[in-house]
Amino acid sequence: MDLADTIKDENEASNQDRAKAMICLRHHLDESLKMEYLTVKDPLMLWNNLKDRDDHLKMVVLPQASFDWIHLRLQDVKSIRVYNSAMFKIISQLKLCGENITDHDMLEKTFSTFHPRVCSCSSNTEK
Structure with a gap:
């Protein structure tokens, strides 16, 4: 959809492209995440929040999964x-x-x- 620029820092995407990006991002979110991030209106902010959440999840899951694999x-x-x-x-x-x-x-x-x-x-x- 050519909306990748909307989730880059210091982007100059139009309001219309930002709205399209938000619709696309929200469409692919789980219902609980949609509710959690309901007040976020900027696609870059939503993207960064989701990335931080994913990075945190990996930081928690990886050590336990590695331990379980070893044992x-x-x-x-x-x-x-x-x-x-x-x-x-x-x-x-x-x-x-x-x-x-x-x-x-x-x-x-x-x-x-x-x-x-x-x-x-x-x-x-x-x-």
């Missing part, structure tokens, strides 16, 4: 389903914060946290 172990849960659910929840949080978890990372995490008795079965076949 996630297959041997600590009752089933693969519970493990997968926990793993994908943590991965979603990490992705929200800009961290990239690859399929290789997931496989490595899973294989490295098997109970030792499960992993030692190959050495038993050699005897």
Whole structure:
């Protein structure tokens, strides 16, 4: 819609473009956020408020998600389903914060946290 200039510092966008930008931004907000930012009339101010909110959320979520990822172990849960659910929840949080978890990372995490008795079965076949 060519409205990116309305959310830049010291912009000289027209009032009409600012109004269009506000309509567009509000259209994509969750209802609770629409109510929270109802009094904000400037698209730049709304954009900056939302960015600050997002940055704060990342600052809170990332340390906990990183901690959970480090301490996630297959041997600590009752089933693969519970493990997968926990793993994908943590991965979603990490992705929200800009961290990239690859399929290789997931496989490595899973294989490295098997109970030792499960992993030692190959050495038993050699005897």
